[in-house]
Each structure stands twice: as structure tokens, then as C-alpha cells.
Amino acid sequence: KNEVEQSPQNLTAQEGEFITINCSYSVGISALHWLQQHPGGGIVSLFMLSSGKKKHGRLIATINIQEKHSSLHITASHPRDSAVYICAVRGSNTGNQFYFGTGTSLTVIP
């Protein structure tokens, strides 16, 4: 079993739809990251969270430490949001080890 599980694995949405990607983790963490990876490999860090909620433009990330769960929301989705979204956690007792989910592949159709 992976330390970080994401759902859904694949997601197709119409432009303008509200999108939610979920992440659950099983280890104690010091921080959770949401990453965006475009075809060809380039990774961009979207958020780093240790509690509560963060917003950046149309993106919102929330985390519930007690439930070991985080969500990434995209409002008014756009085709340029098409990418793989990866949840990663930094273990709090694992010597700075990072654990990654396998990613959610999002396609937004015009």
C-alpha cells in the first residue's frame, strides 16, 4: 500500500467545471505539497500546506490533519489546466523522506 493515495486517477472535465482532486496519506507529516506536472516532465510546485487552506488564483488547496486528507480544487477550469497533479508529503519522522502519490491526470475539454 502506498503512503499517499490520490483519486481519481484520471479526470476529464468540460471547460468551466469545478474540479476536485483528493489525496489521503497514512504517515505523520510535516508538510503536504501539491505539484503540477506537464507533458515532458516539468514540475511546478503549486502549494505547500501544513494546516488549513491556501488559495492562489483559481486554485484552492485544503488539508485536514486529523483525517490525513487534502483536496485540490480548480474553479472555472480551463484547457491549460490539463496536466498531472501530484500530491506529495514530507514525513515528520522519516528523515526528510518525501512520499508521492501516483498523480491525477486531468484533461479539460474546450
Place this chain on the structure above:
Amino acid sequence: ETGVTQSPTHLIKTRGQQVTLRCSSQSGHNTVSWYQQALGQGPQFIFQYYREEENGRGNFPPRFSGLQFPNYSSELNVNALELDDSALYLCASSLWVGETQYFGPGTRLLVL
């Protein structure tokens, strides 16, 4: 553009060979992490360096080794390459341990 660069962009090696991948961190960043991403998978943490010392390691064998230099650039060395080492290798730098990571574009390694 994150300011993190990696070289080479692509590399082909044969089983048993050794490879060195390089990463130049964003200016002022003293922490660098290396990841292996197999096709269709999420990245796997290899190790992290902070101020030239290893500061955490994932479940990779000792033939994966690293170095961080005084200018905080970094190398990943892999000895005795195996076919399963074929992957995208990513480095990421951050201002301090635990801060937001900035990823390089990756080096795509193919082992034949």
C-alpha cells in the same frame, strides 16, 4: 522557469555502466532533493542534501550516491546501471529544508 537547471536532458546508457547527472540549484538555495520518476508513476524520493551533507534518504540501494558542492550545485551518481533505472530524474532545490521546492526539467535516462 524555476532557475533550476539539469544536465544532460537525455542520456542513453547500457547495463553495468555508470552515470552522473547534474543539477544547478536556484540561487540562494542550500537544499537539493533528487527524485526518480518511472513512466506513469509518481516521483520516488532518492535523497536530500543540505549544505553538502546528506539529510535524508529514500529506499534506494547504495549504488545511488550524491554530492552537493559548496556552490550548492549537485550530482547524482548511479553505478552498475540496471534496466529498471530507466526513468526521469528530477532535482528540486529549496531555500531551506522543508520549504517549497523548485523543480528542474529533469534528465531522461534510458538504460539498454
